[in-house]
Amino acid sequence: MATRQNYKPGAERSRFKPDVIETYPVAVPSPLLEFLIAAMPDRKRTNIKELLKHSQVAVNGVPVTRHDTPLNAGDTVKVNLVREFRVFYHRRLKLVYEDDDIIVVNKGYGLLSMGTDRIKDGTAYSILREYVKWGNPANKLFIVHRLDRDTSGLMMFAKTLEAKEAMQHNWNNMVLNREYLAVVEGTPAEPEGVIRSYLTENSQHEVYSTNKPEEGQLAITRYRTLKSRGGKTLLAVELDTGRKNQIRVHLKELGHPISGDRRYGGSPNSIHRLALHARTLRFIHPVTRQEMNFTTPIPASFQELVK
Secondary structure (H helix, E strand, O other), X not given: OOOOOOOOOOHHHHOOOOOOEEEEEOOOOEEHHHHHHHHOOOOOHHHHHHHHHOOOEEEOOEEEOOOOOEEOOXXXXXXEOOOOOOOOOOOOEEEEEEOOOEEEEEEOOOOOOOOOOOOOOOOHHHHHHHHHHHHOOOOXXXXXXXXXXXXXXXXXXXXXXXXXXXXXXXXHHHEEEEEEEEEEEOOOOOOEEEEEEEEEEOOOOOEEEEOOHHHOEEEEEEEEEEEEEOOEEEEEEEEOOOOOOHHHHHHHHOOOOEOOOHHHOOOXXXXXXXXXXXXXXXXXXXXXXXXXXXXXOOOHHHHHHOO
C-alpha cells in the first residue's frame, strides 16, 4: 500500500510544468494577429487573443501583446502554450545577451558579483540564478569571472558546466579582449603605456606590487588616453592578465589613482562611485566557438568628470 507520509497538500498543483513553445518563421510581412490565425489554424481567434493578452507570444525573443504588431520577413514568432514569457528586469543588472550556454550582463556599480560569508542574496549571481530557475528549477548557473562590487560593466555567466569549464580552463585563449574605462586623477606623463609587475596581497587583503616573481602573480595592464580635462583623465585600459584589483593597483602605482578609489589612493568625486567600468568583452563562445563581441557606451557620469 502506498504511503502518504511525505504527501503535501497542493504539491501536484505546484509541480513544475515544462514550457511548450511553438516556433513560427515569418516569410512575408503581416500584422501579428493575422499571422497567428494563419499559422495556428486549429486554434480559435479568441484563444489566440488570450495568448497575446497574457504575454505568451514573443517576436524575435521579445514578448508582445499588441494584435497589430508588424512582422517582417525573417522574423521569428514563438508561442508559449503553458505560461507567459518572462522579461528580465533589474534596475542594477541589464541582460545583454543570453543563449542556451551563456549569459552576458551589464552590472551596475555597488552590486556584488557573487555572495560572501555574510551576504548571500541581492548579488548579480543570485538575481540571475532566480531568473534561470524560473524557466526550469533544474537549470544551473555558474560564475565564470567577477567584477569588484564598485566596478560596473560587462560580465559573463555560464548556464552549463561544459561552458563554465571551457571558459575557465582556457581563459587566456578564449578571451580575446577586455577593455575597461577609468577616470584617473591627474594626467599621465605618457599618453599610453604598459604597466607590468607581480601582484601579491597583505594580511589586510590589500593588493600591491612586488619585484619578486616568486612572491606574486604576473600582471600586465595597457592604457591609452582618451580625454584629459579639469585635472582628470579618461583612460581606455586593456588587461593581458586578470588579477585581483589589477587596474586599481597599477594605476595607483603609476601615480594616477582612479577617481573615487579611496582604498587605492583616489579622492572622493562628484559621482560618488569608483570611476571604473568594464566596457568591452570579446571572447570565443565556449560551445559554438563563434567570436562574440559586446561593448557598452561610456557612462555619462564618466563624461561629466572630464567635461
